[in-house]
Amino acid sequence: MSDPNEWNYAPAPEAAKQARISDRYAHFINGKWADPKEGEYFQSTNPATGEKLSEVALGTKRDVNAAVKAARNAYDNVWSGMSPRERGKYIYRIARLIQERAREFAIIETLDGGKPIRESRDIDVPLAANHFFYYAGWADKLDYAFPNRKVSSLGVAGQVIPWNFPLLMAAWKIAPALATGNTVVLKPAETTSLTAMKLAEIIADSGLPDGVVNIVTGMGETGALVVNHDDVNKVAFTGSTSVGKRIQKSIAGTDKKITLELGGKAANIILEDAAIDQAVEGIVNGIYFNQGHVCCAGSRLFVQESVYDEVLWKLKRRMDTLIVGDPLDKNTDVGAINSKEQLETIQRYLKAGVDNGAEMYQPACDLPASGNWCPPTVFTNVAQSSIIAQEEIFGPVLAVQTFRTVPEAIEKANNTPYGLSAGIWCDKGARLFQISNQLEAGVVWGNTYNQFDPTSPFGGYKESGFGREGGLHGLAAYLDM
Amino acid sequence: MKRLEVLKTYKLYIGGQFPRTESGRYYSPTGADGQSLGNICQSSRKDFRNAVVAAKGALGGWASRAAFNRSQILYRIGEMLEGRSAQFVDELIKQGSTEADARQEVEDSVDRCVYYAGWCDKYQQVFSAVNPVSSSHFNFSIYEPVGIVAAIAPEEKPLLGLLGTVLPIIVGGNSCVVLASGNSPLSAITLAEVLATSDLPGGVINILTGFREELLPFMVSHMEVNAFVASDLSAEHLKTAKEESIHNLKRIIHHKENIADCESPYPILSTQEVKTTWHPIESSISGGGKY
CATH class of the missing domain: 3.40.309.10 (Aldehyde Dehydrogenase; Chain A, domain 2)
Structure with a gap:
């Protein structure tokens, strides 16, 4: 018999074929794929191999302007006036579509970001779907969330997310924003744009009215254009404390409502x-x-x-x-x-x-x-x-x-x-x-660690930022109250 | 011969004591009749920093008191205020109020103390949550004080506005340093005399007088201050507050409503942090757990 210490696990790779990745992704603006106005793209690579997976549009000022304009238009003319129940039903649809395509999303998340398939399959993707499902149900119940307070939506939310949980962070940002009646311009992290663009496919499939969710890819500068755009009413950022501080300072002279989910050293x-x-x-x-x-x-x-x-x-x-x-x-x-x-x-x-x-x-x-x-x-x-x-x-x-x-x-x-x-x-x-x-x-x-749930508020004290995401408390970040 | 009135020296209120400003400076706001209201301390950066030290010293004890006990102390502030109503009415008139307005403001101030006294042991019940997570965990979110709060009381309604600003802060276990109305500072200092006799521990509320232009940048940039509250800042001041807050990511709360007229638990929540705690629940006890 061989030495048990020499026993190894046989390789058990997930087949990557299931995942459809296009050669190139444009922005998703006003319900349509929109080529970058300056025509530039950048590569998204697999960090486990260094191989190119796809290329992604580089968002510039004109792209961001188009996205915010679409979001404003959708807010004014469709989304803010829609009955909350119907709003919620669209969000439920998105949750279901993610569940249906969960395997594909997990594979792409792992290819693009480098995280183990076990995590993207069992944590990132199901949690993302669950966030949409949880917040969908809030859309027509907001009157019960904050006793004796009349609440209303804010307008256009500019959201910038990090590369560590690309799809999940998109869900954390988009789901509560939509449930509370806001429209969205989302900027994914430059190394991990792909699942956000796959989410755009789902959003298009869901029949969500054009312009309610717009996704503009690019570097940090693109994100800065989103949060500093004059017609954005709400800024939500997850990332480093230094960038969060810079954002807080850059929008200090505005009425923009802001939530920051920043670093930690737990x-x-x-x-x-x-x-x-x-x-x-x-x-x-x-x-x-x-x-x-x-x-x-x-x-x-x-x-x-x-x-x-x-x-x-x-x-x-x-x-x-x-x-x-x-x-x-x-x-x-x-x-x-x-x-x-x-x-x-x-x-x-x-x-x-x-x-x-x-x-x-x-x-x-x-x-x-x-x-x-x-x-x-x-x-x-x-x-x-x-x-x-x-x-x-x-x-x-x-x-x-x-x-x-x-x-x-x-x-x-x-x-x-x-x-x-x-x-x-x-x-x-x-x-x-x-x-x-x-x-x-x-x-x-x-007696546990790193547990997450859509019903459980998440967010920091001190320089880890302010505001909460998840749960009832996560609604407040997207409401005028 | 007519008796000569003894005039009061108006001083600061820091750590339960009544010091003069360390800077030795004063200013002389004028009342409705054009008469000087007296020599009022023009607080300095150092006074503010001293007050933060006092607030820090008081924070732990105040935050860990039973909510019921905080409630009783706030009620006691109302009792003390009621007993000295006449003095506050006089001072408000001296600062420019009509007699009817002054009387109303003092009555509202007493009632505001009683109102917030009641919230001390209720806001947590109303706004906390037990979160039904999918995994086998007990998960709950509660409110905790953000810590040391710097505040600027509104210029108008110098008594009610100040109480409306600071009471929600201390209801939730924070300690604070508040800058009184610049033009009408008398009632703030007299309020300090009420606080000093209300069982409120020294340092929980510290009151400064002076100029917001001068003190605001220090209030919003101090690294030991966790939040800043105001309600009538100019756009320029609010911008400064947000810009300077980034050193320690201070929470900047600028109440939209006129805080003097606001009775609501939401100002309490604005200086609270939400803490969510998870703990496993044993998922099945051998046999019999399910049927």
Whole structure:
């Protein structure tokens, strides 16, 4: 018999044929595909192979103007006057169409973004459909959401989304905007435009009136044109804190309503009485989910000293079993880094961590020869002042610190300008909720991590932004009240 | 011989104390009759920073008090105010109100305290949520204070406007530093005397007098201040507030409604954060769980 340690999983790749990707995608404006006015396109590549998948329109001022004009026209003449129930029914249709084409969407999300197919199949795509389904039902019930308040839609929403959950972020933005009676101009991230354009196909198929949702692709400059357009009434941005601050400043002289979903440096706190095996799974899920390209990633691990050795031993052993590689393989745990630029950013942080005197551990893994890859990484002996404990890395990099007492853990956890999320692992409910109360974070996961649901509000304290997305509270961002 | 009246020196209210401005500066707004209202402290950046230190010291204790206890303290403010109604009416008249308006404003102010006292232990019940997530988790969203709030009270209705601005802030467990009406600052300082005798811990509400032009940039750029509230800013001031807020992404709340005339729980929510907590629920207990 062969050595069990040599046993490997057989490859189990998802067939990519199911996915139809056009050679070229124009903008989606006023219900139609619109070639970029300046005629320029840029490439969208597969980060796991470096191969070109398609090319995408480069949005310029004239494109954005056309999109906002279409959105305004649809708002004034169709959408804002439509009965809320009918509005909701269109959104339900979109949810159903995503469910019907879920497999195709999952494959393209993985091809374009590099995330494991297991995640795009089981999390991104179903959650995106569920967001549309959830908010569809709110459209004709808004009078019950905010007691004794007359609410109305805002107008045209300009929305700029990141590359880590391309379809899901589009759903988080579009679904509540439509349910509350607004129209939309959406700018996807430049490295991950494809599922947004597939969503445009679905939107066209759904019969949604022309101009209610417009999608303009392009770089950061295109996004700036969207949020700064005079005829946009609402700005919704998910991305880095530095860009979020720039947007807040650029629209300071306007009446635009704004929500910002920004960066994070979440604390994941392991107490000595935690169920350690479960906690280790939670640590792994917290930081290596989606290659750590997650604003709420549990990137700072705080372990109580008495269980430090056990936790670290088990964590490293678990990391050794993580399968890094082909994102389309159903066994893959950690996929490709989204872009070359992001990989370089992560590598700069790895170097800084080592230079700062922290100890780096990476499991031995066979990384594919081409594409962007970073093995799961853990740093120990991390000083609070170290750059890897302070700044958002947005990669599969965990910084471990220790604590002796609960107040010390809370103080360290809150010692960051961010406040998006946190995790607590503890067997005692009384203690867990006491800690939860004291953490400055918009989402706290107790004995779990990285859970998302359309009914659950998501958003940060402090410099992680303001406003909530999801749930009843997510409606407020899109209503004049 | 007629007795000589003893005039009151109007000072600031910081951390439960009544200091003068550290800057030694003063200004002399005039009342309706053209008479000076007195030498009023022209607060400085340093006064504001001192007040933020006081607010920070008071925050933890105030935020962790039982909602019921906060409710009683706000009610107590109303009681103290009622007892000193005549003094407030006099001062409002001195600042330019008609007697009828002054009386109305003081009555409304007492009632506003009672109104917000009642919300302390109710807004959480009305606006929190238990979220029916699809997975086997208990998931709930509650409101928490945003922290330290800087505020500018409206120029008009100097008593009611100030109370309408700060009461919703402290209902939700925040502490605050508020700049009083520039032209009509007397009632704000007298209100401080009410607050000091209302069981309200020192530092929960701190009151400054002075010029908003001077203090606004410091209020909106201070890194320890989590939110800024006003209701009658000029477009230019509001722009400055939003621009300067980016250093720590301060929440800028500019009430659309005239805050003096607004009775609503929504101003309370504007200085709250929503925290959502998840915890697993054991999905099936061996046998018998399902039928």
